[in-house]
Amino acid sequence: MTQKGTVQADLYSLHGCVAELGTKFARMRGKPSAIFMSTGTLANHLAIRTLAGKNSRVIVQNESHVYCDTGDSSQTLSQLNLIPLGANKATFTLKEVQEVLEKNAIWRVARKVGVISIESPVRQRRGELFDLQQMKKPASLPD
Known part of the structure; x- marks a missing residue:
């Protein structure tokens, strides 16, 4: 839970907070997309x-x-x-x-x-x- 309470659950990395993380990293690196890996x-x-x-x-x-x-x-x-x-x-x-x-x-x-x-x-x-x-x-x- 974040301070704002705005975290949305993801479904197998679709939508929600995991997809948001990928989008943020893609923007930071100037790439069209990114994916989060646990290891x-x-x-x-x-x-x-x-x-x-x-x-x-x-x-x-x-x-x-x-x-x-x-x-x-x-x-x-x-x-x-x-x-x-x-x-x-x-x-x-x-x-x-x-x-x-x-x-x-x-x-x-x-x-x-x-x-x-x-x-x-x-x-x-x-x-x-x-x-x-x-x-x-x-x-x-x-x-």
Whole structure:
């Protein structure tokens, strides 16, 4: 209850106070819309799931929160195949990404990589940052 007593209940994030919160944040960020997520884990999962579309392979850091700390939720809830790269490091390389893409191209049953997920800082590596120059390189790859 607010001091004014004007909070309206929402129905599965439609209308009411949750929709109002999303609208307020969208305006603050200059975006057409926004959605409120109860946790960062949920936000990461839904972002990866949405971006992957029908391409179920997802490249992630071996030390990432998505790979280490979500109890296989991406695999279980969204049938995504997480491919971890860069063991014991915050950063993976373009060469590692290219190796995965080349293998995918020759496998008998083709499954495309739909997302390259990069978390920075990496909690499992005590806040180590993904190398910025390496981060930029996969963006130059053809679709």
